[in-house]
Amino acid sequence: MTGPTPAARPDLPAGLAARPRDARRGLPVPPVNVHTDPTTGTSTVDFTNINTTVSTELASVRRCSLCGTEGGYWERSSAGHARPS
Numbered sequence: 001m002t003g004p005t006p007a008a009r010p011d012l013p014a015g016l017a018a019r020p021r022d023a024r025r026g027l028p029v030p031p032v033n034v035h036t037d038p039t040t041g042t043s044t045v046d047f048t049n050i051n052t053t054v055s056t057e058l059a060s061v062r063r064c065s066l067c068g069t070e071g072g073y074w075e076r077s078s079a080g081h082a083r084p085s
């Protein structure tokens with residue numbers, strides 16, 4: 001596995017930390033980066049592409065595109081669940 005050592009990893013929001021991890025890098029896999037092959041039905045992770053079907057479905061029900069949890073207005077559009085101060 002490549003990437004930062006566990007001690008160097010920043011704390012993640014609980015919803016993101018609970019996501020499945022990419023085997024190669026150990027990164028949490030956002031639901032919008034999971035792609036299903038239409039011919040084989042197998043799922044793959046591609047961090048360079050957004051699954052727009054999943055992204056749209058999550059947005060329509062106001063769920064976070066990074067962790068898939070319900071969050072309301074601010075979480076729907078933010079990376080990291082920032083809240084207004």
Ligand SMILES: [Zn+2]
Nearest residue numbers: 015064066067
């Ligand atoms: Zn989230």
